[in-house]
Structure formats: C-alpha cells, structure tokens
Amino acid sequence: MKFKHFFWDFDGTLFDTYGRIARAAQKSLRDHGVDVTMEELMPAVKVSIPHAWKTFAPQFERKELSSTYHQYAEEEGYDTMQPYPGAIRMLEAVVENGGCNYLYTLRGKSALEALDYYGLKGLFRDCVTSLDGFPGKPAPDALNHLVEKFSLDTKECIMMGDRDIDLNAGFNAGMSAALFDPEGWYTDFPIDRRYNTFFDMTADLVWEKCEKNLQVRDLFDMQERLQKQFESKWGGITPKRGREQTLWMVGEIGEVIDIIKKNSAEKIMTRPELKRLLAEELADVSMYLYDVLLCYGITPEEFAEVYLEKHLHNMGRDYHREHVEKYGK
Numbered sequence: 409m410k411f412k413h414f415f416w417d418f419d420g421t422l423f424d425t426y427g428r429i430a431r432a433a434q435k436s437l438r439d440h441g442v443d444v445t446m447e448e449l450m451p452a453v454k455v456s457i458p459h460a461w462k463t464f465a466p467q468f469e470r471k472e473l474s475s476t477y478h479q480y481a482e483e484e485g486y487d488t489m490q491p492y493p494g495a496i497r498m499l500e501a502v503v504e505n506g507g508c509n510y511l512y513t514l515r516g517k518s519a520l521e522a523l524d525y526y527g528l529k530g531l532f533r534d535c536v537t538s539l540d541g542f543p544g545k546p547a548p549d550a551l552n553h554l555v556e557k558f559s560l561d562t563k564e565c566i567m568m569g570d571r572d573i574d575l576n577a578g579f580n581a582g583m584s585a586a587l588f589d590p591e592g593w594y595t596d597f598p599i600d601r602r603y604n605t606f607f608d609m610t611a612d613l614v615w616e617k618c619e620k621n622l623q624v625r626d627l628f629d630m631q632e633r634l635q636k637q638f639e640s641k642w643g644g645i646t647p648k649r650g651r652e653q654t655l656w657m658v659g660e661i662g663e664v665i666d667i668i669k670k671n672s673a674e675k676i677m678t679r680p681e682l683k684r685l686l687a688e689e690l691a692d693v694s695m696y697l698y699d700v701l702l703c704y705g706i707t708p709e710e711f712a713e714v715y716l717e718k719h720l721h722n723m724g725r726d727y728h729r730e731h732v733e734k735y736g737k
C-alpha cells in the first residue's frame with residue numbers, strides 16, 4: 409500500500425451527491441424566482457453553494473437561500489446519497505491491508521448518518537465534520553488535529569478529494585493528495601494522482617504491493633473498461649458480438665491446450681516461467697469469458713448467484729450414484 413492513512417472527503421468523493429446538491433439548489437433558486445438549468449448550476453455548486461448563490465442570485469440573502477436549500481436537500485433521502493461504485497471496496501481494502509480511513513468533510517451530521525445508514529462507520533478510525541468547528545478547507549487545521557491525535561507520520565497520509573480545496577487542505581497539512589474526478593471537472597489542477605474510478609484508485613494506491621484479491625465484479629469491470637476504451641475499433645459490447653467473443657475464447661483455449669500438449673505436467677510445475685505462461689493464457693480465456701457475459705447483459709450479481717447455486721448443488725451431488733442410474737454401471 410502506498411499510504412497507510414487515508415483522509416476522505418464525503419461529497420463527490422466517497423458519495424455521489426452532486427446531483428442532489430444541484431437539484432436542491434435549483435429548487436431554492438426557483439423559489440426566489442431564479443430559473444437555472446442543472447448544467448448551468450453544476451459548475452457553480454462544484455465550487456461551493458455560497459458561490460452558486462453569488463453567481464445566480466446575488467440580490468438575495470445567502471441565509472435565506474440556504475435555509476430553503478437545506479430543506480430540499482433533506483427531502484432527497486438516501487436514494488440520491490449513495491457511495492460511488494467501488495468506494496466501499498476501497499475503504500475495506502485499506503483496512504484489510506492494515507491502513508486506516510478518516511472522514512474529513514464540510515458536511516454536518518448527515519455525513520455521519522449516511523455512514524451509519526450504509527454500515528460504514530466501522531471502516532473509519534475517526535470523523536471530522538462541520539460540527540467540530542475547524543476552519544473550512546483548504547485550511548489544514550482539521551487534518552493537523554487528526555495527525556496529532558493519532559501521532560501520524562504525514563509521509564504515510566493522503567487526502568482524497570474531488571475538489572481543489574480538498575487537495576490543498578492535504579498539501580497544507582504536509583500530506584500527499586489524490587483527486588477523484590470521474591467527470592473531469594479539474595483537468596487543469598496540477599496533481600499526479602488523479603483517478604476516474606475507484607477501481608483505478610484501489611489498484612494504484614492499495615493493491616500495488618499487496619494481495620490483489622480480485623473479485624468477480626472487478627473482472628467484469630476490467631473487461632467493460634477495456635471494451636469501452638476500444639469501442640470505436642472493436643464495436644463495443646453488444647449481444648451481436650457475443651458469438652464472436654465466444655469464438656475468440658475458444659481460440660485462447662487452443663493456446664492453453666498447446667502449452668499442456670507440448671509440456672508434461674512435471675515440466676509445467678517445475679518451470680516457473682512455463683507456469684506463468686499457462687496462467688497468462690488462462691487469463692486470456694477468462695477475459696473473453698467476461699466479454700461474453702457482458703455481451704449478453706449478464707450482470708456480476710446474476711453470474712455470482714448462478715455460480716454459487718451450481719456450486720452448492722454440485723457439493724451435494726452423488727456423482728457415482730447418478731452415473732450408475734444413467735449408465736447402469
């Protein structure tokens with residue numbers, strides 16, 4: 409793991425909340441006779457809510473706009489406050505590998521309630537919210553407080569955020585920082601560590617030198633991303649391409665057969681480079697397998713469910729009896 413202590417921003421980083429934030433802001437502005445589209449609003453709310461008020465309704469009191477905003481935000485409920493895909497996985501991976509997560513958000517108690525709602529509190533060593541009264545980001549005070557409280561080495565610390573103020577808070581506290589920017593809001597921000605997905609983030613920051621521990625969902629994700637990257641060349645993932653990908657998979661099985669045909673089991677087991685080559689060819693088979701699943705719209709959940717069902721069924725089978733019943737011997 410590249411870092412041991414991960415400090416997480418909440419909105420737009422761990423939780424996908426900017427849709428609801430912009431929607432509540434839009435309703436609040438509409439109540440004051442100001443009509444703004446979501447597309448116009450989003451860049452402004454990404455800076456801050458007060459900035460949105462200043463941009464679109466400077467004639468109104470901030471307090472007035474904010475109080476109706478908070479009402480609308482509360483009405484949204486948890487359906488529109490969900491962790492980003494892979495966020496929980498990343499938090500778990502940090503803990504599994506001996507690291508710690510800390511929450512540092514400008515949001516109030518609703519952030520803690522959301523962690524509770526999704527059963528994530530146990531994954532955090534400590535949480536700092538607006539209720540703690542520290543100066544806002546990019547001031548480093550809240551991070552300094554956590555560093556001091558747990559006697560941390562800032563070289564092992566990284567601030568994870570979706571806005572410049574998050575990253576600058578990290579830098580101001582002498583830490584590293586990483587940008588999560590799935591929609592490309594901060595392409596100009598000078599930072600080496602930038603991620604569009606939690607998968608990339610986990611692979612780079614946690615798995616680098618740790619057990620890879622890939623899950624079924626990861627294998628789906630990787631193929632989906634590969635297919636997306638070469639969509640214009642390969643034609644994307646469609647049911648029509650299912651047949652083609654199945655044939656390529658069989659082609660890869662041929663390469664596995666070639667290795668097994670030309671080398672004894674003993675040779676494969678005693679020559680690491682040969683074993684590695686076999687693993688590579690089997691990985692190719694598996695990649696096409698996930699392509700086929702994607703082509704026919706079979707989800708990771710559906711695949712995991714039938715896989716487990718079949719496994720449990722197989723574990724309970726009496727193969728000998730079935731064979732006797734079928735073939736009489």
Ligand SMILES: [Mg+2]
Pocket residue numbers: 417418419420421569570571574
């Ligand atoms: Mg944020």
